[in-house]
Amino acid sequence: MAKETQLKKKIAKADIPYNVVCGIIFAVFVLICIFPFYYLFICTISNPKLVELGRIILYPEGLTLKNYQEVMKVQNLGNATFVTIARTVLGTGLSMLTTSYLAYFFTKQEMWGRKFWYRAVVATMYFSAGMIPIYLNNKMLGLLNTFWIYILPGMVGVYNMILVKTSMESMPAELEESAVLDGAGYMTRFIRIVLPLQKPILATVGLFSAVGHWNDFFTTQLYVTKPKLYTLQFLLFEFQNQIRNASQQINSEAEALGTASTIQPTSIRLTLTAIVIIPIMLVYPFIQKYYVKGVMIGAVKG
Template identity: 55%
Template sequence: MGEKEKVAKVREISGRRKNKIKYSVGDHIFQIINYTVFTLITLICVYPFYYIVINTISDNKLVDLGRVMFYPIGLHFDNYVNIMKLPNMGTGAINSVARTVIGTVLCTLITSYMAYLFTKEELWGRKVWYRLTVATMYFSAGLIPVYLNIKMLGLMDTFWVYIIPSLISVYNMVLVKTYIESLPASLEESAQIDGAGYFRRFAVIVLPLCVPILATIALYSAVGHWNNFMDCLLYIQSPKLYTLQYILNMYFRQAAQLAQQIANGTVSANEQALNALTPTSVKLTVTVVITVPILLVYPFVQRYFVKGIMVGAVKG
């Protein structure tokens, strides 16, 4: 009997065994309850975002009255068109994408290398430096000292104020350190015998093995960079350096003021026609615009996320 025939016969036997499995009434009831519960949980998780999306493409007056619940009414896409017509939107989008990509790459590499160094027992004062670093997670100098520090470093009103202050994430460093400590030491020892230094061992051996945890902390860093607008509010004065989130937040405040002017009758009919957005529609549209890019990135790192966070969080 050939190899292929043996494999086919084994599959046939295993298939017969599966067909012989009989489920009791209790098993069927359990499966029905199980599927029902998980379907309800899925709907509870998905519905809020679905609710926001259908409200952004529905009649703004009906949205303000709370009449849009399960399907769009008065379908239109004017909210997104009006949002994209805002001044500096293109520049803001470029700034947000640039700070997210550059900040995420540099933060992931530098944080992981710092974590790698803390795994080396030969590092002078390793435990002391590690504890001092972790202490920064719980103690902060405050807003004013940080502002003065950034000003003295010459980072005010520059693009690098988005990148340099966030190069190190202590929480992510702890996760990566724990993950590296779970790797077999023999892999690195063989490279050390061949004369490889710390950086070469990290780049060639450790880094490729840390893809799950690196994808996890990269996601954390990307979300933080993409959503942050406080640094733009505090440190940036030039409109050409505004981020997308700051511009949208600024427009939201302007839309609220406009709605108040309309209520007071101080805005003409032509101006009302040009500014059909309401504060509620602005808030919902901004939420979708800011959230969608991260939702598009998440599926690519989801398979690494659970493994990375579980292994990296076993011990600290």
């Protein structure tokens, strides 16, 4: 027993340099990943003039919430926030449902033409009709300048479907066989047996879908001209292209009200960026325990 303890101590001492080096490397990578978000945050609570001059680097100066107060006055910000949240919640929910439903039927050997349809669906990952035919198709379907342009075209994610299908195929076949003996149909088995056991992979594809919906601005740019349907990301995109005009507008409104405004273009851009990225970042901690397991389950595509 004493020899085993001494051996463990020797091994532990021999591993110290390795552990120290790995710890330092890991800490450096963590700092590299965290610093952009930290820098963004300290810029949004610092004096706008100092941010504009590039004097904010490691810590905030001239603490103020003026940037957030001024950005909240941006026209259409509230409506864009509502559209983005509605799109993300509804789009993610429907995408998870339709993707998992399609994946479930592709696991059934008795499905007519299963291999052909599966290969046809997977082929869409590599071949596309092109931007103009897709635009014309959406136009003929009457989706332009409607909220559903955000939801319907991307309701089925092929890559996500493959991950869910792989996870479902790892389930013991006896679970469904026992349900079949009790007279359960496909929908009953799918809802009551299959879906409850797919939480890890559904959390994974749900996160993929939510991030995709939240960050997308190209759909708005291509298919939407009504300001009431603009998303937060497209609003940010417009501000990045017209940031100086936006800052002048805010300053003019402040002068008309008889209040002083020190807002600067860089402050508007950074504060809007923070408002856009913080909500989606807050989602990850709640599904982390499912996400890591789901990624491992779907690591081998089938």
